[in-house]
Amino acid sequence: MNGASLDMGHREWIGGLGRRVLEGGRLAREEVLALLELDRRGDILELMAWANRVREQQHGNRIRLCSIVNVKAGGCAEDCKFCAQSAFYQTAAPRYGFIEEQPVMQAADEAARNGVAALGIVAAWKGLEEGPLLDQVCRRLEALAAHGQVSPDASLGIIRNQRVADRLAGAGLRCYNHNLETSRRFFPQQCSTHSYDDRLQTIRHLKAAGIKVCSGGILGLGESRADRADLVLALRELDVDVVPINILNPIEGTPYAGQTPLPPLEVLKTIAVFRLVLPRPEILVAGGRVVNLRDLQGLAFLAGASALMVGNYLTTVNRPVEEDLQMLRDLGFEPEGYAAPGREEAPDIGGHADDAAPSVVLETPA
Numbered sequence: 001m002n003g004a005s006l007d008m009g010h011r012e013w014i015g016g017l018g019r020r021v022l023e024g025g026r027l028a029r030e031e032v033l034a035l036l037e038l039d040r041r042g043d044i045l046e047l048m049a050w051a052n053r054v055r056e057q058q059h060g061n062r063i064r065l066c067s068i069v070n071v072k073a074g075g076c077a078e079d080c081k082f083c084a085q086s087a088f089y090q091t092a093a094p095r096y097g098f099i100e101e102q103p104v105m106q107a108a109d110e111a112a113r114n115g116v117a118a119l120g121i122v123a124a125w126k127g128l129e130e131g132p133l134l135d136q137v138c139r140r141l142e143a144l145a146a147h148g149q150v151s152p153d154a155s156l157g158i159i160r161n162q163r164v165a166d167r168l169a170g171a172g173l174r175c176y177n178h179n180l181e182t183s184r185r186f187f188p189q190q191c192s193t194h195s196y197d198d199r200l201q202t203i204r205h206l207k208a209a210g211i212k213v214c215s216g217g218i219l220g221l222g223e224s225r226a227d228r229a230d231l232v233l234a235l236r237e238l239d240v241d242v243v244p245i246n247i248l249n250p251i252e253g254t255p256y257a258g259q260t261p262l263p264p265l266e267v268l269k270t271i272a273v274f275r276l277v278l279p280r281p282e283i284l285v286a287g288g289r290v291v292n293l294r295d296l297q298g299l300a301f302l303a304g305a306s307a308l309m310v311g312n313y314l315t316t317v318n319r320p321v322e323e324d325l326q327m328l329r330d331l332g333f334e335p336e337g338y339a340a341p342g343r344e345e346a347p348d349i350g351g352h353a354d355d356a357a358p359s360v361v362l363e364t365p366a
Contacts, residue, residue, distance in 0.1 A: 010043045018050030021276050022057055029233060035273045036225040044269045051272035051304030058279050062336040063328055064307040065116045066284065068155065069107040071140065072098045072123040078157075080181075080191045082218055084251040085124040091253035098123070098133070104140050105147060112149035114321045115335045116310060119144065120153035120177060126194070127158030127202075134164060138171035145172030153177070153214070158194060159202045165209035175212040175242065178202050183230035186223045203238055212241040216284070219270055220248035220262045220292070228270055232277045242307065243281050245271055247288035264296045268303045275304025282307040290319055298327050 017031060027035075038044055074095030076085045084093040104121060111119045121140055128134055137156060144152035155177035159165050168176070180199055181187060187196040206213050215238065217231045235243055247267055250259045274283055284307035285300045293300065301308075308328070310321045328335055 010038070010040070011046050014038075014043065014046050014050060017276065018053060021050075021054055021279055027277055029229060032229045032233065032273060032277055033226055035276070036228055036270065038269060041265065044265055044272075047276075048268060048272045048299070048303040051275040052302050054275050054279050055283075055301075055304045055306055059282070059306040061332070061334055062306075063301060063333045064118070064282055064284075064336045065114070065324075066118040066120065066153070066307060066309050067107070067111045067116045067311040068120040068122045068153075068309075069104055070124070071104065071121045071137075072096070072125060074124055076124040077126050078191060078193045081255040082181075082190065082221060082248060084254055086254070089253045089255070091251055093251075098136060101140060101143050105143060108144055108147050108150050111311070112337075114310065115325070115337050116150060116321075117337050118151035118153045118175065120155050120175075122155045122177075123157065125157055127160065128156050128164050128168075130161060130164060130167075134167060138167055141168065141171040141173050151175065155214075158198050159205045160198075162205050162208060165205040165211065169209040169211050173211055175214050176206050177214040177242075177244065178206070179216050179218070179244065179246075180231060180234060181217045182221060182223050183227035184234070185230065186221070186227045190221060200238075203240070213238070214242035214244060214284070215240045216242075216244035216246070216286070218246040218248055218288075219267060220259065220288070221256070222259065228273075232274050235281075236277055241281055242284055243274060243278055244284040244286040244309070245274065245305070246286045247292040249288040249291045261292055264293050267292055268296065268299055271300055271305055272303040284309060298331050301328075301331060301333060 014035070017027060017035070021027065035047060038047060074085050074093050075087045076083065077087060079086055079088040083089075084091040108119050121137070121144070123137075128137065137154070141152050141154065144150065151174045152172050153175040154168065154173055158178075178199060180196070181190060184196045203213050203215060215235060219228070247262060248256060248259060250256050250261070271283065271285070283305045285297075285305045286309045289297050289300065308324060310324050325335060
């Protein structure tokens with residue numbers, strides 16, 4: 001039997017797992033790992049079909065759009081090997097200090113015109129402490145919340161103090177991105193300036209403050225399939241709300257500059273497994289999709305993804321937002337806009353060919 005064939009035994013087994021998830025059941029670790037080990041194209045397509053059924057059951061026909069605006073770029077004191085903004089590496093990534101309110105509001109306007117539901121403010125630094133910088137961040141969040149056109153989200157590094165998380169919640173923060181990145185076992189090979197437990201504690205502070213949690217990881221760092229299984233199971237245990245899946249885009253100057261990219265079907269298979277393990281959370285296709293999935297980007301949604309990051313990335317250029325909107329329309333999906341608190345319906349988010357792509361930069365950061 002060649003590698004493209006569908007093994008009937010595998011088909012029945014995959015279908016049994018898919019039906020279990022549709023009926024509210026869970027997958028065990030050994031089942032998750034076995035799904036990640038599938039390598040025949042027919043088996044992967046069968047897995048994707050079941051993941052798509054789960055997506056439809058939980059999320060219907062809507063795809064949520066998100067973007068970010070980089071409010072402080074470069075010079076980060078963390079040594080994450082995949083990040084072009086780390087001060088440890090010589091890259092061409094931009095560097096600038098904390099920006100004023102006006103560019104943030106312009107990014108919010110442009111995002112809203114393109115039907116983007118959430119705009120996250122992102123900063124390249126270790127994290128937030130109490131003090132004047134936190135005051136500035138809260139003012140930006142308050143302005144976004146008052147603007148009322150996009151969900152005020154953020155990704156601002158490690159939070160070690162519950163009072164900081166409570167301040168962010170009080171400023172109107174809806175959702176905070178803080179990725180686990182990979183498994184506990186593999187994480188020390190990615191970063192030495194903070195720990196996996198620091199990331200877990202940040203998520204606990206956010207949940208205690210009533211802030212939604214966006215947490216996922218990066219594929220293609222050299223991790224094993226077992227690492228991917230442990231990552232998705234850790235996210236299930238944390239009960240996160242949004243799971244961004246990034247695929248490494250090797251950047252010159254970082255330790256991963258020469259990393260071999262993952263095959264597109266490996267990425268799609270992993271998205272499908274994440275959906276079966278995590279039926280409820282949004283699964284967000286984020287950084288690296290253009291480089292790694294290329295012409296197969298649309299299949300990510302047929303593999304179970306339910307959200308998409310649009311606009312430019314933190315340090316690299318994405319394709320125009322209109323192309324993403326057209327891709328979704330071609331697949332029969334409806335982009336989901338932002339419904340402000342107290343408003344029952346989201347605004348009209350039909351794309352327009354003459355809309356400029358948002359001058360926001362997006363990707364879930366370290």
